[in-house]
Every structure is written in C-alpha cells, then in structure tokens.
Amino acid sequence: MRTAALLQSILMISSVLLVSAVIFAEDTETVISMDVTWNGEDSVEGAVRIVDGGHLTIDNADIKMMEGSSIHVDEGGQLTISHSTVKSQTPPSAIASMGYWDEQNLSKFKIPSEGISGPFQVDMFAMEGDTYYSDAAHIGGESYNLNGSSHTFNFDDGSEDIWIGLTGYGSSPVTVGSITITTQTGGETTIPGSELETVNMRGAGTPGFQLHVDGEMQSSSSSLIGGQVLVDGTLSADGTEFNRVGPIMVGESGRIDLLGTTSFSASLDDHDVRTGAYSELFWGEGVSGSGGLIDKWERRIGGQTLHLDAKYVVLRLSGVGPQESTQEIFSDENGTAYINGGNERVIEIGYADGTVWTESATIEIISYETGWNPQTSDIGNYGGGIINLDWSNSIVLDSGTPFVEWESLEIPEDSLSKTRGQSMPVVAGLANRGTAAALLYFTCDVTETGMEADIGGYQQARIEPGESVQVSFGWRHSQAGDASLTCRILTPTQLIEDDAFGGGSMTTATASWAEPEEDGSLPVLPLLAAIVVAMAIAGVTMLRRASDAIVEDDEEESEYSNDEY
Template sequence: MRRVAVLQVLLMVSATMLCYLPAASADGAETVIGANVTWADDQTVEGTVRIVSGGHLTVNGADATVSDGSSIIVEEGGALTLNHAGLLADNPPTAIASMGYWDESNRSKFMVPGEGIEGAFEVTMMAMNDDSYFGDGAHIDGKVINLNGSSHTFSFEAEAGDVWIGLTGFSSTSVTVASITIEVENGGSTTILGTDLESVNMKTAGDPGFSIQVDGTLSSVDSTVSGGQMTIGGSMSADDSSFDRLGPVLLGSDATIDLRGVTAFSGSLDDHDVRGGPGSTIYWGDDVSGSGGLIDRWERRVSGQSIQLDAKYVILSVSGIGPSEAIQEIFSDENGTALVDGGRERVVEIGYSDGTVWTEAATIDVITYVTSWNPESSGIGNYGGGPMPLTWDQSIQLNSGTPNIEWESLEIVGDE
C-alpha cells in the first residue's frame, strides 16, 4: 500500500509540474494546459501555450511577456483569465502610419516637440524598414515638401516651438514614421519612436509580435494587453481593461465580444478596433473608449455573398451596397448564382468613434427574370417579386413567384 501511495504522489507531482510549466522551450515545444493553472509571478512566454478543453489559465497580478512569433491558443472548452494582469508583447509595434486622407480636416499628422529647444534644430524622419517616401508629401504651415528615400530631414529656426507635420501618401497610400531624431545646435540629439509621438489620425504600424486565438473564453478584468493579434472564435469579455496596439480584434461569424467599464483601446493597427462578421455579437459599453479620430470602434464585414436563382442570366439591381451605398447591376451565371459586389468582402456596419452607427440597408430589385415558363409574351411578368432586403446571409434564395414544377405521373408510350 505504501508503494502505491508513493507512486500516486509522484504522478500527482509530475502532472502539477507539467501544468504549471510557465513557458515553452526555445525549440518551439508547446506548453499544454489541461487543468486549473495560475500564474501569480511574472512569466516569459516562448513558443506556444495551448489551453485545451477543461483547462483554465489565470494570470493573477502578474505580467506575462510574450516573445516574438509566440502564440497563445485557447481551444473550445478552454479558458484564459487576466486578473489585474498584463499580457505584453516583448517587442510591440512602435511605428505609426497615415490614414490616406488628403483633405486638411482628416489629414494625418504628428507633432515635433520643439518647445523649449534653444537655437535652430533639425528633425530626421525615418520610414519603417523597406518603406520609401517616394511620391509622399509633408505639410508644414501650409507648405508642401516633397519626400523621397527612406528618410527626410527638416530644418527649423530658433524658437520654432512645437511643429505639426502633416503627411499625405502617393495615391492615398500610407506614410510611415518609425521614429524621428531631433538634433540641436550644440550637437545633442534625441530619438523618439513613432508611437511615442503625439499624433492625430494616425494608426500604429509594424509586426504585432505574437498571436492569440480564442475558440473558448477570454476574460479580462483591470488588465492590459499590449501588442499581439487577437482572433476570437468563442467569447471575450473585458471590464476596466486596456488594449494597446492590438486592434483590430478579429471576431468569427458566431463570436461574442462584451466590453464594459472603462475599457479602452489605443493605437489600433487598422482604421477600426474590432472587426466582426455577420453573426458576431458586439457589446460596447457606454464608458468604453476606442482609439478615436478616424479609427472606428468596430466594423462588421460580409464576404462571398451570393443570390441563388432558378435560371441563368437573370439581371438584378442591388442598391445601397457598402458605406458608399453604391448601386450595381449583377446577373446570374450558368448555375443561377449571382455574386453580390463580385463576392468581395464589404463593410455592412460601422460603429464610428463618435458613438453613431451606420448599418447597410441594401435592397434587391429584379430587372429581368424570364424563363420558358414566363416568356415576355405570357404577360406573367418577372419572377422574383418586388424589392426585397439584401440580408447578411451568405446565400440568399430569390424564388418569390417562381412556379413549383414536379412530376405527378410518368406514362411510357410505345413498345420501346
């Protein structure tokens, strides 16, 4: 009996050590969590942490620093809880990029902190790696400066103070700022990363550092997530939490995100903080704040949408497509399939940064739906019925008014 008891203790200790292993080794091995595990001390995550069904990892009052290229995967039935904790990229993105607008009211810009500098000074602006300023422009006090190469140096006279530099890209492309270096007359210099600059209508740019895939549940209370690309296929809730240089959070079609308290987003890597699908559930509390400016709170998108008909070459008019509320004529192919907006992904809902919400309200009109059963000479008119709403369903069946034709009996005539 004593040998059995000792063996049981050894097995329990081994299982506990396996579950509490804080990080995968540098060779890329996984840490698999299949029980209740708590990290109460600061951790470094390297490789993959996988929380399987029945597993629950709680980071409690500690920071978990995630190395580049690492990942955290929460499988269906698994759970990750951040409680007064931090989930931090070891190297979060530090560059910023313009939003592509040319008009002055929406133009992206950043401020050079020149107040307090004595004498003249120069500012060298550096693009992200592999980026070029070819064809881009800088706007200072109403003047346009043509840019080129991977850097540009501006010269300012004494007592210039704080200087705002607006940016416009070639053909509305983004202009990136990895850093600026301020050099003063006495030879001193200071380098400031892009994300540390005061800016307006600029988004974060660069590699997010790591990934988080949640098909189970993620709960965050008074915690911070910095960097990382987050994809939610299950559910995510956040209360009084901060998400810095993270967005957009990508939601699956049936995923849920519940944002409450004074939860805040900042420095999204796109023009929205959350991206949902047609069936995603998005709750944005009254005191929750987004990155602001031209960065929307959320977008909802639909892709690969089609209308199914019982005939080929049916011509339809679809009105009110996307934020521009465009009108398109489409037709069914040999299989009776008509692609909405060519099947491309489109935005069907926007939660703007000011709290207003735009929702697509597109309609389908039949222009020509003629078959052998309703030729123009028949006087029956087009099949398909009157105008109908374009829902967010992946496939829409347009069959109003079409005849229901079926065999009632089959009689063979003749000997053969």
C-alpha cells in the first residue's frame, strides 16, 4: 500500500511539472508549424515564431502588437499579410530635425493655430529621455535658445501659419515629443509630434515591436505601423504602407522587392531602407519614399579590410564615402589595413529625387618597400598601380609582387671531386614567377653539418618578372669526405609569411673532397726552411771572411807607418 501511494504521488508531481513546462513555453513563445490564419481584430503579446514548414496568413485583420512583442519567420517559414493592419500599441510618436542650418534644408514644423482667437501659448516638449542643450528655435527672423526638457512660446491674437524651425548643437537632432496649445480661455490641446505638419523632419522614438524575416514574407494592400523590420530572407511588398517603420534593415543575404504603390512615411532615420553591400533591392517606379531629406535607401559596409603580404605598407584611399574623402592607412603587424578605420560607411545612396550616388573609390600604394626592392634598386614600390576599391569585406592585394623559386642547384659532373682547399664550381638556377622584379640574396650551408659553407659570402641576383637567371660561384671545403651544399633564398623581414614571395631551398648532389696527394719530392715548407738556413750559414761565413781581411789590412798599414817614422 505504501509503495502504491508513493508511486501515485510521484506520478502526480511529474504531471504537474510537465504541465508547468508546457505553460511556460506557451507564455514565452507561440510556435506556428502549420498553416494558420488570423482574421478580424486581435493582439499579439510576447513572441510568435513561424518555423520551417509553418505558414501564418494575416487576412482582413487588425492586429495590435503589444509593446516588446515580435514575429520571427524562420528559414523555411512563411508570413503572408493581406488587406490588414499590423500596428504597434506604442508606436514612435516624436519627430526630430535633420541637422541642417541653411534655410532651404531647415527642419521645421507648423503650429495648427487656425481657429484660435486671442493670444495663446505653445509648450514644446522634447522626446522622452531627451533634452534641449544649446539648441535653437527659429520663428520668422527671431531665434530662441532652447535648454531643458521643454520650451514655451507665446503668440499674439490672429497668428496664422506659424512655422518653428529647429537647429541643434552642432548637427545634433532636436526632438519634439509633443506640443500643448493653451488658449486665453484655458483650453488645452496636446498634439504628438508625429501628427504635426513638418518639413525636412523625420520620425523619432523606439519601435514598439519587431518583425524578423529569415524565411519569406509577402505583404499586399496592408499597413505596418511603428515596428522594426529586419530582413535576412525575402520580403515582397506590393501596395503596402510602412509608417514609422523605416529604415527596413536588409542583411547581406536578404532580398527586398518593393512593388506597386508601396509607400514609406516618417522613417526613423534619414533613409527608408538600409542594405548591406550585396543585399538585393528592387525599388519599383510607383513606390514612394518618405521624401524631403529622407533618402530612399542607403547601402552600407563595415569592417572592410585590405590584406597584404607585408607590414607597414602605406596606402592612399581616394573617393571614400559620400564625402569622397581621401584617407591614408597602413598595414599592421598582420598585414591588415582597415578601410575607414573599420567603421561602417555608406557606399550607395538612392536619393529622394530618384538619383543614385555610388561610391567609386580607389586604392593607391604609397610605400611598399622590402629587402627585395630597396629604394636604391630602382625597382619601385610593389603592389602594382591604382586599383578600384570594391565592396568585398576582405580584399587581398597580392598583385605587383615577385615570386621567386629555385629551378636548379648543380655541380658539373666533371667537378664533383676536389681536394681540400680547392674551389668547386656551383651553378644556381632561379626563376621569378611574379609580376615585379626582385633583388635578392642567397646563402648556403653544408648539408651534413648545417655549418655555413665557404662560397665567398652572400650571392646576389636581380631577376625581372618572368625571367630565369643563373648564378655561378665557387665552394671551398676544409674537410675530406663526401658533402653536399644546401642553399636558401633570404626573404624580406617585412613579410608576414616567409614564403609569401617564394624562396625556399635546394640541395646539390653529393660531392667528394680528398686530401692533397704527396709526389715524393721534398715538401715545400721544409725545403724553404733548408734554403733559409743555408743562406744564413753562407752569410755568416762571408761576414767572417770579410772581417779577417779587414784585420790583415790594418796590420799592414801599421807596419808601413812604423817604417815611415
């Protein structure tokens, strides 16, 4: 009985745990793995995931996306929105200036003062979390300093068509979360910034939901309001309104087709669509953007790098970004150079007026010198001439460099035997398979011992691109026996990889070295010593004889002198 009761208790506890787990999963994410259709009015709270094989159709529906909710279309999943509205419960409701100071591009909004009699007051409030700091408002010919989170304007009776221009500190945006109009009778009207009539202003605020497409999404005759859209799969929109949704973010692997009368309004940046360098984008003729200073699309690239075989190569980039600036960069210890410091930059703009600007930048080698092309060699810089900067994330610059290989290292057959101290002829064959000349050196070691061989110092060779040369030199060896010669090309120390310009080593056939033969005659050194000794003895003998002769002459003179006296 106790065993049965215990088993029953365990089963009950397990059932509760399993049910709790299922409820938890349902609370955090709704998974759609088959065909599902939503109609009428409904709301979404939390996450909805359409997995591979799942298909969600939103047809003739009004869907309210609660704050922080999301729909994720996995690869293999599908989302279809037709004749429906998908709207954030908390869409962005502020507006922001575009940062221009000139009259033509000045950001401004209109005070709806029609129908107001007598003096009235307008309180302008910054977007939540933002403040006015050294900003300015411009009305007519007057300017007003803005500080704090709000500012109050007073207007006289009969004021109509009042436009307030906004300029920020530097080029920073000035936001308007809302305005409140107070009349002399005490009436108040609050209007969100997004409902004001504006010129050269954009939407501002935080999107209320997220729609992420890794699979496929189709939208027709529908509206998406106040959310963020990310596309790494495929999105096709026909006759769809994107209100406070832009910019739609399209990843490198994403594709977006904008068709029919699709339109954008109040995008939250200065463009409606942002793509990667190689994202696919189709913008139909009938599609309209937010207009004004808000571009239709921007194509961007970030983290772009150049890779070279050597470090400390100096390069000049020209025509970079919309400003078509000039930059000088250099390769680091790994041979990597970062374009625009590795930061993201705009490489294409589809302007609101229908024109398109596309970056046309170039790369020029300023200094690419190594031990194989020193300034004194007159070879010039490696790296080739000016080349176009394309949109690849990683660009390898390996043109205009040498690549030297061994072709042969031989000792003539009739010279494979020498005596110690004699010079053995060696012929080295080298070829340059690259596209630039090289002035290089090679050295040789005795293969069997690894000791440096006596070849008369480093051997030099200048090899033009596509050329083969032969270098002849002599090898002297001090030990008798068999030995071979291994020669290696000395590569520049600036290279990241030792074999980037070729190089390597090659070994000769084995040669024989013998002791000098003795021919039975007196050795040279003892013979020379004997000659020196004999000459010394002869010299001493001659000196003695000369001395004796001098003494005899002196005695005769003495005797002669005595006879005189």
